[in-house]
Amino acid sequence: MGIRNGSVAGGSANGEVIVVTSGKGGVGKTTTTASLGAALALRGKKTLVIDADIGLRNLDVILGLENRIVFNLVDVAKGLCKPSQAIIRSKKTPNLYLLPASQTDEKDVVSEEQVKKAVDQYRREFNFILVDSPAGIEQGFKNACAAADRAIVVTTPEVSAIRDADRVVGLLAAREIEANLLVNRVDYTLVQRGDMLSIPDVQDILGIDLIGVVERDEAIIIAANCGEPVVFNKRSKAGDAFSRIARRICGEEVEIPQLGSGSIWGRIGRRLGVAS
Numbered sequence: 001m002g003i004r005n006g007s008v009a010g011g012s013a014n015g016e017v018i019v020v021t022s023g024k025g026g027v028g029k030t031t032t033t034a035s036l037g038a039a040l041a042l043r044g045k046k047t048l049v050i051d052a053d054i055g056l057r058n059l060d061v062i063l064g065l066e067n068r069i070v071f072n073l074v075d076v077a078k079g080l081c082k083p084s085q086a087i088i089r090s091k092k093t094p095n096l097y098l099l100p101a102s103q104t105d106e107k108d109v110v111s112e113e114q115v116k117k118a119v120d121q122y123r124r125e126f127n128f129i130l131v132d133s134p135a136g137i138e139q140g141f142k143n144a145c146a147a148a149d150r151a152i153v154v155t156t157p158e159v160s161a162i163r164d165a166d167r168v169v170g171l172l173a174a175r176e177i178e179a180n181l182l183v184n185r186v187d188y189t190l191v192q193r194g195d196m197l198s199i200p201d202v203q204d205i206l207g208i209d210l211i212g213v214v215e216r217d218e219a220i221i222i223a224a225n226c227g228e229p230v231v232f233n234k235r236s237k238a239g240d241a242f243s244r245i246a247r248r249i250c251g252e253e254v255e256i257p258q259l260g261s262g263s264i265w266g267r268i269g270r271r272l273g274v275a276s
Helices: 029-042 073-077 112-120 139-145 161-176 188-193 198-206 219-226 237-250 263-272
Strands: 016-021 047-051 096-099 127-132 152-154 178-186 209-215
Touching: 016 029, 016 139, 016 178, 029 047, 029 096, 029 127, 029 152, 029 219, 029 237, 112 198, 127 139, 127 209, 139 161, 152 161, 152 198, 161 178, 198 209, 198 263, 209 237, 219 237
Parallel strands: 016 127, 016 152, 047 096, 047 127, 152 178, 178 209
Antiparallel strands: none
């Protein structure tokens, strides 16, 4: 289940690149990238989060770093600046850095090869590099996956999100990128009533190993508006969930809570074309 532990030892190129993707927009990829990046940094892992959503950057806002941007991913990919000039250190933890996206370019302004070369330049310096993929499966998705060693597929327990996630899982498999599943915005009350798919249901449909579950939590919205990842809120259920996922990414065996059992799997499965 776990994602292997990335490490930077003796300057060797061991940093691990993990793309955070889904296919569908609005399922929480950017929040997940920021939260996991912050959680890894708080565990002493030097972590870089990269916004690969060229033209529509948002990761900088969630991290509260929007006013400090000078260079971006496109500048690095095109060799217009040094890699070190484009990254911004978080104000909350010294181990977290951001490489922002360009807000004025089109998604196809750089190629997969250029993005891969740009990202690979950071492997020697960072334990983990998390790449926030844009929605869709076009050039932006391909660029985000260009340097990835592994993937975290984010979905909510909804028909449209699961359908898109299933498509992305297939595309990742074609690229030989191993994927783990993160189920976001789970409401266990709805699960217990049979009005929302349970976690085992989602796993059965998508067929990849589970890395974590994040409950629906209004603290995420508050944190995003404040420019501070939710993991800094010690009373947040979502923050606690992201912290546990970060521990799994680091190779720890941490139990995944699973409450409730959905009763609508057969109906949803048939709508998705999956046998119950």
